[in-house]
Amino acid sequence: MTAPARTTSTATRRPRRSGVRSGEAASGWLFITPVIVLLGLFLVLPVVMAAWVSLSDWTGRGSPFSDDVSFVGGQNYSDLLFGGGLATQDFGTALRNNAWYVVLVVPIQTALSLFLAVMVNRKILRGSSFFRTAFYFPSVTSSVAITVLFLFLFSATGAVNKALSALSVNGPNWFADPRGVVHLGLGAVGVDQAPSALAGSGFLGISAWQWLAGPSVAMCVLILMAVFTTSGTFMLLFLAALQHISDEVDEAALMDGTSNWQRFRYVTLPMLRPTLFTVMTLGLIGTWQVFDQIYTGTQGGPAKTTVTPAYLSYTASFQSQQWGRGAAIAFILFAIIVVMTILQRQAIRGRGGDAT
Amino acid sequence: MTATPIHEPAAEPAPVDDDTSSSQPRRPQTWRSRLRGGRAGTSALVYAVLLVLAIMYIYPFLIQVATSFKTDPEAVSNPLALVPQVWSTAAYERLFLRSDFPIWFRNSVVVTLCVTAGRVFFCSLAGYALARLRFPGRGFVFAALVAVMAVPGVVLLIPRFLVVKQLGIYDTFAGMIIPLLADAAGVFIMKNYFESIPRSVEEAARIDGASTFRIYRSVVLPMARPALITLVILSFQGSWNELAHFIVSAESAELVTLTKGVAQLASGQLGQGSQFPLKLAAAVIMTIPVAVLFFVFQRRIMNSTAGAVKE
Numbered sequence: 001m002t003a004p005a006r007t008t009s010t011a012t013r014r015p016r017r018s019g020v021r022s023g024e025a026a027s028g029w030l031f032i033t034p035v036i037v038l039l040g041l042f043l044v045l046p047v048v049m050a051a052w053v054s055l056s057d058w059t060g061r062g063s064p065f066s067d068d069v070s071f072v073g074g075q076n077y078s079d080l081l082f083g084g085g086l087a088t089q090d091f092g093t094a095l096r097n098n099a100w101y102v103v104l105v106v107p108i109q110t111a112l113s114l115f116l117a118v119m120v121n122r123k124i125l126r127g128s129s130f131f132r133t134a135f136y137f138p139s140v141t142s143s144v145a146i147t148v149l150f151l152f153l154f155s156a157t158g159a160v161n162k163a164l165s166a167l168s169v170n171g172p173n174w175f176a177d178p179r180g181v182v183h184l185g186l187g188a189v190g191v192d193q194a195p196s197a198l199a200g201s202g203f204l205g206i207s208a209w210q211w212l213a214g215p216s217v218a219m220c221v222l223i224l225m226a227v228f229t230t231s232g233t234f235m236l237l238f239l240a241a242l243q244h245i246s247d248e249v250d251e252a253a254l255m256d257g258t259s260n261w262q263r264f265r266y267v268t269l270p271m272l273r274p275t276l277f278t279v280m281t282l283g284l285i286g287t288w289q290v291f292d293q294i295y296t297g298t299q300g301g302p303a304k305t306t307v308t309p310a311y312l313s314y315t316a317s318f319q320s321q322q323w324g325r326g327a328a329i330a331f332i333l334f335a336i337i338v339v340m341t342i343l344q345r346q347a348i349r350g351r352g353g354d355a356t
Numbered sequence: 357m358t359a360t361p362i363h364e365p366a367a368e369p370a371p372v373d374d375d376t377s378s379s380q381p382r383r384p385q386t387w388r389s390r391l392r393g394g395r396a397g398t399s400a401l402v403y404a405v406l407l408v409l410a411i412m413y414i415y416p417f418l419i420q421v422a423t424s425f426k427t428d429p430e431a432v433s434n435p436l437a438l439v440p441q442v443w444s445t446a447a448y449e450r451l452f453l454r455s456d457f458p459i460w461f462r463n464s465v466v467v468t469l470c471v472t473a474g475r476v477f478f479c480s481l482a483g484y485a486l487a488r489l490r491f492p493g494r495g496f497v498f499a500a501l502v503a504v505m506a507v508p509g510v511v512l513l514i515p516r517f518l519v520v521k522q523l524g525i526y527d528t529f530a531g532m533i534i535p536l537l538a539d540a541a542g543v544f545i546m547k548n549y550f551e552s553i554p555r556s557v558e559e560a561a562r563i564d565g566a567s568t569f570r571i572y573r574s575v576v577l578p579m580a581r582p583a584l585i586t587l588v589i590l591s592f593q594g595s596w597n598e599l600a601h602f603i604v605s606a607e608s609a610e611l612v613t614l615t616k617g618v619a620q621l622a623s624g625q626l627g628q629g630s631q632f633p634l635k636l637a638a639a640v641i642m643t644i645p646v647a648v649l650f651f652v653f654q655r656r657i658m659n660s661t662a663g664a665v666k667e
Binding site: 023024025026027028029031032034035036038039041042043044045046047049050053063064116119120122124125130131132133134135136137138140141142143144145147148149150151152153155157158159162163228232236285288289291292295296297299310313314317318323326327330331333334337338 | 399402406409410413416417419420423431432436478479481485486489490492493494497504506507508509510512514515516518519520523534535537538543569572593596599600603604614615618619621622623630632635636639640642643646647649650654657658
């Protein structure tokens with residue numbers, strides 16, 4: 001039956017295969033339907049439902065589509081962004097905490113993973129697979145297990161403070177210390193109080209002085225942990241890219257009598273730009289979503305300095321039963337991630353255009 | 357090649373430096389190291405830096421294992437030592453004999469196996485359809501998958517709960533497993549691999565009259581083993597380490613997974629005091645399966661992580 005169809009079809013646009021086309025189309029849809037149904041049901045539909053909830057006053061009881069749930073428009077969003085109340089302050093605090101986290105983690109993890117990749121990629125290096133394994137291992141373990149480990153390492157009597165005391169340094173009680181590191185630094189040079197210019201109410205219910213507090217000591221541990229667990233993965237991305245840079249290019253530069261640093265700066269780095277972009281984008285997307293570590297480790301404490309928008313969205317919904325607000329936070333977070341990614345893409349593109 | 361020395365200076369080291377050309381170009385290692393000239397000092401420094409870094413990356417895990425065999429007081433008084441003064445298996449005994457830990461472990465195993473099997477099946481089916489089968493709407497499906505991949509997971513936390521609840525599968529294994537079964541990234545891995553397999557193999561089977569599913573099952577899938585292994589690794593690791601979805605999809609004690617249980621243990625819901633050996637023992641055990649997977653498939657993991665995100 002297929003044979004005659006096949007022969008006639010050789011004359012048409014797509015030879016050979018179009019004869020079985022109807023069967024192919026049916027099985028094509030059959031093959032892909034499970035994934036479409038699953039993703040539609042648990043990815044697209046949820047987003048649509050949450051969009052509705054973020055515009056409603058649903059309190060978690062019954063169905064969000066029942067009659068006693070009413071449409072409140074942008075109420076949940078304006079409460080968060082312009083309300084000035086506790087909701088705004090909490091959201092502002094969460095944004096500040098996460099912004100510091102992003103600002104510190106993304107550059108450090110990018111630089112460290114690039115450094116590790118360049119070091120491990122040296123052709124004369126013996127035992128490079130051992131180093132790769134060592135640097136990558138933290139990336140495969142679960143965030144919960146790593147957080148448990150860090151809770152121990154950085155506890156008041158933990159390994160880190162023990163090691164510090166050997167250097168006769170008194171380590172802080174890491175996870176219980178809410179002081180911002182910028183404030184600590186300013187305090188060391190005698191600035192304990194907010195200058196009057198910064199004391200007024202600033203953005204999102206948080207004064208400029210508070211925005212500039214820097215990550216708390218507790219948050220710094222989480223920053224370290226993020227760098228520790230992600231640098232291995234990103235090192236592999238850089239390694240893959242480095243291995244694609246042909247030896248000839250490198251050797252050509254070598255012949256021109258360049259130093260190691262010049263070769264890295266003017267030959268290797270420009271060729272790594274696409275990977276650099278990937279790593280920073282992935283880093284940006286990942287760091288705006290901190291949740292597991294907060295849930296496991298600090299529950300937002302001390303003094304709310306490790307609350308992140310993702311965690312706040314969870315507590316607003318599941319603990320305070322403010323489902324509309326929780327969903328609204330999730331959507332604002334989504335918007336932040338999208339905008340940041342676009343901005344970063346343009347920044348890198350712009351600079352790339354100038355350099356070349 | 358020798359005729360165009362100007363265009364390919366790299367292939368023609370001789371005119372630039374006589375000293376290097378005399379060393380054998382067949383062995384780039386010695387050639388390179390000699391060219392860089394007397395770099396013993398630098399290379400020692402590189403080793404030193406790498407070694408210090410490697411210790412910083414590995415030492416925490418050694419401490420983790422060591423502390424899980426210490427007594428509670430020793431864990432606090434002597435946190436750095438890699439060998440306990442008094443070996444104690446109290447933490448492990450407590451976990452396995454007098455806690456819900458075995459249930460958590462069982463749940464994690466059940467969920468991980470189901471999710472991994474499901475993802476491998478569904479993602480490879482969809483990947484094959486996208487790579488090989490021509491059907492109306494394929495371009496749209498492909499674009500939709502790309503869009504779906506861009507939705508950050510944490511944003512789905514509350515929404516997923518809403519749907520799971522609405523479907524009446526909240527607090528069941530179904531609610532924990534089914535939402536994780538499909539993964540757009542997995543579809544792409546399979547699609548990319550299928551596209552690299554030559555079509556001629558399938559054509560032969562097709563001429564023999566095999567059905568599409570038959571071709572997929574007996575011809576294409578066996579050839580896609582490397583991609584399947586990659587997918588198994590990623591799915592296993594992903595679902596074993598998943599936390600957020602299990603928090604929002606179940607609440608009863610019988611459905612707690614390792615990640616959720618240990619996270620709650622860490623936040624002090626299972627008793628007083630710091631109990632570091634207990635918590636670290638739990639963390640050690642939950643690390644073992646992924647660690648074994650990692651060491652067995654080390655080479656492939658190293659390649660696939662790089663390959664999956666490339667381009």
